[in-house]
Each structure stands twice: as structure tokens, then as C-alpha cells.
Amino acid sequence: MAKVLVIADTKQGVLKNSAAELLSKAKSMGAETAVVVMGCGIETLVPSLAAAGSDTQYIADDPGLEFFSAGPYASCVVDAARQFGADFIWFGFSESGKAVAPRVAAQLDAACATDITDVICEGDKIEVIRPAITNKVIQRVKINAGQLVAVVRAGAFEAVEGVSGTENVVTLSSPAPDLKAVVKEIVSEAGGEIDLADAGVVISVGRGVKDQTGIDLVKELANDLEAGLGASRAMVDGGFMPHYKQVGQTGKIVAPTLYMAIGISGAIQHLAGMKGSKVILAVNKDPEAPIFNVADYGIVGDLFEVVPILREEIKKIRA
Amino acid sequence: MKILTTVKNVVDVELNIHLENGAIVEKGLQYVINAWDESAVETAVRLKENISAETTLVSIGSGEDNTKMIRRGFAMGIESGIQIDDPALAETDSSIYAKVLQKVYEKGSYDLVITGKQAQDTDNGQTGIILAEYLGLPCVSNVIAIEVIDEQHIKVSRLGDAGTEIVELVLPAVVTVDVSINEPRLPQMRSIMMAKKKPIDLMDLAALGITHDEVGGAALKSEIIEYTAPEKREGGQKFEGDAAEITARVVNLLATEAKVF
Numbered sequence: 001m002a003k004v005l006v007i008a009d010t011k012q013g014v015l016k017n018s019a020a021e022l023l024s025k026a027k028s029m030g031a032e033t034a035v036v037v038m039g040c041g042i043e044t045l046v047p048s049l050a051a052a053g054s055d056t057q058y059i060a061d062d063p064g065l066e067f068f069s070a071g072p073y074a075s076c077v078v079d080a081a082r083q084f085g086a087d088f089i090w091f092g093f094s095e096s097g098k099a100v101a102p103r104v105a106a107q108l109d110a111a112c113a114t115d116i117t118d119v120i121c122e123g124d125k126i127e128v129i130r131p132a133i134t135n136k137v138i139q140r141v142k143i144n145a146g147q148l149v150a151v152v153r154a155g156a157f158e159a160v161e162g163v164s165g166t167e168n169v170v171t172l173s174s175p176a177p178d179l180k181a182v183v184k185e186i187v188s189e190a191g192g193e194i195d196l197a198d199a200g201v202v203i204s205v206g207r208g209v210k211d212q213t214g215i216d217l218v219k220e221l222a223n224d225l226e227a228g229l230g231a232s233r234a235m236v237d238g239g240f241m242p243h244y245k246q247v248g249q250t251g252k253i254v255a256p257t258l259y260m261a262i263g264i265s266g267a268i269q270h271l272a273g274m275k276g277s278k279v280i281l282a283v284n285k286d287p288e289a290p291i292f293n294v295a296d297y298g299i300v301g302d303l304f305e306v307v308p309i310l311r312e313e314i315k316k317i318r319a
Numbered sequence: 320m321k322i323l324t325t326v327k328n329v330v331d332v333e334l335n336i337h338l339e340n341g342a343i344v345e346k347g348l349q350y351v352i353n354a355w356d357e358s359a360v361e362t363a364v365r366l367k368e369n370i371s372a373e374t375t376l377v378s379i380g381s382g383e384d385n386t387k388m389i390r391r392g393f394a395m396g397i398e399s400g401i402q403i404d405d406p407a408l409a410e411t412d413s414s415i416y417a418k419v420l421q422k423v424y425e426k427g428s429y430d431l432v433i434t435g436k437q438a439q440d441t442d443n444g445q446t447g448i449i450l451a452e453y454l455g456l457p458c459v460s461n462v463i464a465i466e467v468i469d470e471q472h473i474k475v476s477r478l479g480d481a482g483t484e485i486v487e488l489v490l491p492a493v494v495t496v497d498v499s500i501n502e503p504r505l506p507q508m509r510s511i512m513m514a515k516k517k518p519i520d521l522m523d524l525a526a527l528g529i530t531h532d533e534v535g536g537a538a539l540k541s542e543i544i545e546y547t548a549p550e551k552r553e554g555g556q557k558f559e560g561d562a563a564e565i566t567a568r569v570v571n572l573l574a575t576e577a578k579v580f
Binding site for chain 1 (some may be wrong): 333335338343412413440441442443445457459474479480481483485486487488492497499537541546547549552553554557562566569570572579580
């Protein structure tokens with residue numbers, strides 16, 4: 001039986017969705033599952049980690065792990081992978097995952113695949129599926145190494161109801177801090193904002209919203225829907241929105257249940273970051289905007305007129 | 320301070336990619352400098368302009384396009400260039416790239432390595448980080464700002480999950496940069512002309528002390544066996560006309576047809 005170790009991402013002590021999604025996939029492959037979680041004061045997560053489908057929970061709970069630092073995080077994952085005898089080590093689609101996965105692969109001399117959307121396991125054959133060249137092609141990649149470290153793309157696997165595991169806690173020893181890369185502070189502009197990666201609804205603004213007034217208008221809609229607010233590259237480059245809100249190949253790749261593109265024309269770069277969304281709604285005054293080629297529903301119109309109506313109509317239908 | 324920056328020649332993502340029998344059709348492809356690497360070059364050049372630094376660029380690749388790209392780096396302000404060209408590197412993975420770069424680094428005793436955070440052809444985002452592991456150097460990825468503190472320390476900003484992480488690094492170190500770190504300059508005609516005369520240090524694997532067995536066949540931890548076209552997402556229903564009427568209709572469809580509300 002294959003052994004899958006999932007790295008559980010947390011945000012402010014709360015488990016992110018990726019752990020349950022990855023564990024569900026592992027269970028569906030008939031694998032033995034374990035999870036590793038790192039942070040400070042995270043032991044309380046054990047029951048939910050077991051419920052999400054893990055049979056063993058490797059816990060590294062240490063004040064030194066409160067802030068993300070790639071070196072110590074990688075040490076914990078390598079430690080857990082060795083103790084568990086993992087064949088697969090899966091990270092969720094987070095910045096920490098992208099930073100730690102190659103380190104773990106190098107330390108274990110394992111293969112590393114990022115951005116994967118599927119894993120195929122047949123006998124000894126292991127293959128992964130992943131998009132490349134800004135989503136223009138899909139690669140089928142054969143894994144030759146005995147172990148595979150992978151970063152799984154957002155929305156690739158679904159958390160399945162009825163999956164469960166058992167509580168079996170293994171405490172990891174505290175890793176040494178990285179004295180050569182010291183995290184001095186974390187400047188959080190995001191505060192209590194909804195994380196784009198975890199939001200069920202993501203609403204992004206593009207050049208069409210023009211300025212702060214337009215952004216504020218869309219923000220009201222986002223607040224109503226408890227949606228994550230994203231942006232096109234143009235809005236970020238123009239200084240209207242912070243970098244961490246950029247949706248696209250060079251920013252965040254999201255796959256929410258509903259994605260609303262407001263005043264976004266739909267450059268390839270942007271489409272690569274949101275094409276995996278389940279349902280896409282686009283509002284743009286240019287009927288020829290490329291965004292309409294991927295949108296399930298398109299409203300051709302002035303967003304300053306449409307967005308307030310959208311708010312009202314959604315309120316009505318949800319009431 | 321000695322800075323090494325890495326550049327990769329990649330397919331132009333603005334053009335269409337055609338596939339045939341599970342492979343990419345070479346004909347009609349154009350090659351450009353990887354956007355993230357261009358930012359890495361710009362980062363190195365700006366550091367050089369602000370502090371006293373020597374800059375070197377290394378590229379693994381072959382052909383006219385690759386040479387042109389190295390010269391573009393010169394025109395942007397990089398002083399020396401190394402090209403690693405070897406037929407055994409036709410098929411590689413990130414760890415092999417990292418292994419080759421490790422040998423290049425060890426030949427030159429650099430203080431800082433700057434790579435793009437990923438290449439736009441593979442979108443792997445691994446090489447710089449694995450290189451740091453092989454070299455046993457501290458590393459920060461997804462960097463959006465660099466500040467030199469002194470000869471031994473730099474301070475970088477990294478876009479992380481919880482916000483912007485401010486990290487102090489002890490040199491030598493490796494950083495991988497995001498495109499948002501800067502707007503790469505367009506080289507001036509005069510610099511382009513001067514760059515044409517600069518020598519490029521051409522090396523094969525033997526010159527780096529790497530045998531072909533170490534990079535090909537069994538050494539590959541993974542290999543791409545097939546390319547397919549992504550599932551095309553079709554446009555759905557597009558509505559034009561009275562804003563109030565079409566918006567109400569779309570919201571109704573989102574609830575009844577798409578069932579998102």
C-alpha cells in the first residue's frame with residue numbers, strides 16, 4: 001500500500017481546505033495516510049486532521065514555528081517523511097508549500113513536481129499531470145525516483161464526505177532555527193481578509209473599475225458574498241491593489257466555485273490563474289473582450305451600472 | 320560582492336503552441352528570455368549600480384537564440400557571461416539544472432545567486448531552491464525586494480501566505496525573484512552594440528567535471544512523456560441589452576442553472 005504524507009497548511013491556527021482535499025485523494029487511491037502540521041499551539045487541530053482522513057498526525061508544535069521559515073519547516077517534513085516511510089509527500093497550493101517542496105525533494109533525493117492536477121498510480125508506474133507554459137499545454141510526467149514530492153494545484157482534488165481517519169499523534173522534535181535566514185517580521189496587509197486560495201467566491205477587478213471608487217463598489221459586492229477580492233495585473237502594476245491580490249500566472253492561481261471578473265479584459269496571463277474556476281461570470285463593456293471566451297455567463301455592460309444591480313439581485317435571490 | 324544570475328531561454332508564451340503526436344511542434348516557436356530571469360538580471364544590475372559588485376550571468380542552453388539572450392544580459396549591464404552547452408543536457412529536470420549550476424557556482428565563489436522564481440516554459444519553480452540545498456546555502460524564494468545591509472548581510476521581502484515576510488540573510492545566499500520586483504530596462508542601442516563584442520565563456524559538462532551519466536537517463540528523477548492540449552473552456556451565454564434586465568437574468572441562471580447561490 002502506498003503511503004501518502006500530506007502537509008497541512010494552517011492560517012492563524014485554522015486548518016486550510018487543502019489538507020482535507022489531499023487526504024481525500026490519498027484515501028481514494030487506497031493509500032495509508034499521514035499528515036504533518038507545523039506551527040505554535042496547533043495540537044488542538046488533531047481531531048479535525050483525523051476527521052479529514054489522516055491515520056497518523058505528525059505534530060511539530062513550537063514557538064519557533066509560529067512564523068513560516070522554509071528551512072525549519074522542511075526539516076519537520078523530512079523528519080515526518082522518514083519516520084512514516086512516505087512514498088508521496090503532498091503539499092497544498094500555498095507559498096509555503098512552493099518554497100518547502102523543492103527543499104524536501106533535494107534532501108530526500110526524491111522527484112519533485114509542482115502544480116500537479118492529478119496523480120496516476122498503476123502498479124510500479126507513477127505519473128503526474130500538470131499544466132505548463134502558462135497553461136497552454138498539459139504535461140504527462142513519468143516519475144523515475146522512488147519518492148515523489150508534489151505541490152498540488154488549487155482545486156485539483158475535492159474533499160469527499162465520509163472520509164475519516166484515526167487519531168495517532170507522533171510528536172516531532174523541534175527543528176533548529178535557520179540562523180542564516182532569519183524572519184524579522186511579517187507585514188500583513190491582508191489582516192482578517194478572506195484568503196483567495198480558500199474563498200468559495202472570488203471577485204477580481206480589472207482596469208475597467210478605473211480607480212478606488214470602482215474598487216470600493218466591487219468591494220461591497222465581495223463583502224455581501226464573503227468573497228475574496230482579487231485583481232488583474234494591470235490594477236497591481238497601477239498601484240491600486242497589493243501584489244498578493246493578483247490573480248494570474250505570475251500571481252495567485254485560484255479555482256473557486258464562482259469567479260467574477262469585473263472590468264477584466266482577460267489577458268492570457270490572467271486566464272491562466274482563474275480558468276480552473278467552476279463557474280465564471282464576466283462583466284465587461286467590450287463585447288469582444290477575451291474574458292467572454294471562458295466565461296459561463298457574460299454581462300456586456302457598464303460595470304458601474306451593473307455591479308449595484310448585481311448586488312441587489314443576489315440579495316433578493318439569496319433571501 | 321560577486322553576484323551570479325541565471326537565465327533561461329524559453330518559448331514565447333504569447334505565441335500559440337502546436338502539438339503533434341504528444342510533442343510540441345518546434346517549427347514556428349520563438350524563444351525569449353524567461354520573464355522571471357529578466358527580473359533577476361535587472362535586480363543584479365541595480366545592485367551593481369548601487370554598491371560595488373561584479374555581475375556574472377550563466378545560461379544552460381545552445382544555439383543562436385541562447386547566445387542572443389546572453390548578449391541581452393550584457394546590454395542590460397551584466398559584465399561576464401557563461402554558457403553551458405552540452406548535447407547531454409537536451410533532456411533535464413530541475414535537479415539536473417541545479418547540479419550543473421552548483422558546479423558553476425563552485426568555480427566562481429559568489430556571494431549572491433539571483434534566479435527567477437520559475438521558468439515560463441516548465442513553470443516548475445524549483446531550480447533555485449534545489450541549488451541552494453545542494454550548496455548548503457540559505458535561500459529565500461518569491462522575493463519582491465532586496466536591500467544590501469553590509470558585505471555579509473542582505474534583507475529581502477518575500478511574498479508569503481501571511482503577508483510580506485522580511486528576512487535577513489547571511490551571505491553567501493540564493494534568492495529567487497518574482498517579476499514584480501522590478502521593471503527590467505530596455506537596453507540602449509549603444510549597449511547592444513557593445514554587448515556584441517563581449518566574449519562568452521563557453522563550457523561543456525566535462526569542463527565542469529560532470530559526466531554524462533550524472534545528467535542523462537537514469538539520473539532523471541522525472542521526465543515529460545507527453546504533451547496534450549488543455550481542455551478548452553468554452554464561452555457560455557453572453558447577454559447584451561438593458562442592464563437591469565440582463566443582470567437579473569444572469570443572477571437567476573447562477574442560482575437555478577449553475578446553482579452557486
